[in-house]
Every structure is written in structure tokens, then in C-alpha cells.
Amino acid sequence: MKAFCQIHKVNVHQLQYWLKKFKHESTPTSFVKVINPIYQTQKPLTFDFQDLRINMPESYNESTLIDLIKTLRRLGDER
Incomplete structure (x- = not known):
């Protein structure tokens, strides 16, 4: 730690203070759920008539x- 502080020109006591402070204050990290918009994952239902x-x-x-089904049946009956 002393060598790190010398290289980065940081006071050892200040580094120890901040490390201790962040260790006690930090909240546990977690993943954020990413939801894809519907238009990217949605596949259309295809009807052939x-x-x-x-x-x-x-x-x-x-x-x-x-x-739609009623209309297709009616059109089929008309042909």
C-alpha cells in the first residue's frame, strides 16, 4: 500500500480512511434487468388465405x- 501511495502521490492515511469508508458504505451491487422492447422480440402470427x-x-x-376468422370464412363462402 505504501508503494502504491508513493507512485500515485496519495497519503497512506487518507487512502486507508477512504478504503474503510467505502467498505462500510457501499451497497451490494446487482445486475439490472434489461428488457428488450417488444418490437425486437415479437414474431407475427401469419395467416394464409x-x-x-x-x-x-x-x-x-x-x-x-x-x-378476421369470420371475415375470411365469409370471403371463402363468396368465392
Whole structure:
């Protein structure tokens, strides 16, 4: 420690003071959870109907999907 203090021109007693202070005051470190935005991880649900391809996000609204299925059935009946 003495050699370190001489090289870096720090008083040994000051270094000991700060080391002791930080040892007692420091809070435990932990990892921060990183959440990827949905648009990076989300894969669309793909529906193929005759010559159409429809992509819906995974977070689709259930009533929207039901309406889509009803519409596709009706279109299929009309052809």
C-alpha cells in the first residue's frame, strides 16, 4: 500500500480512511434487468388465405382475431 501511495502521490492515511469508508458504505451491487422492447422480440402470427397473407402481432386482440376468422370464412363462402 505504501508503494502504491508513493507512485500515485496519495497519503497512506487518507487512502486507508477512504478504503474503510467505502467498505462500510457501499451497497451490494446487482445486475439490472434489461428488457428488450417488444418490437425486437415479437414474431407475427401469419395467416394464409388463398392469395392473401396476413401478419398479426403476437399481442393481438382476441376479438380482432375472431373478426378476421369470420371475415375470411365469409370471403371463402363468396368465392
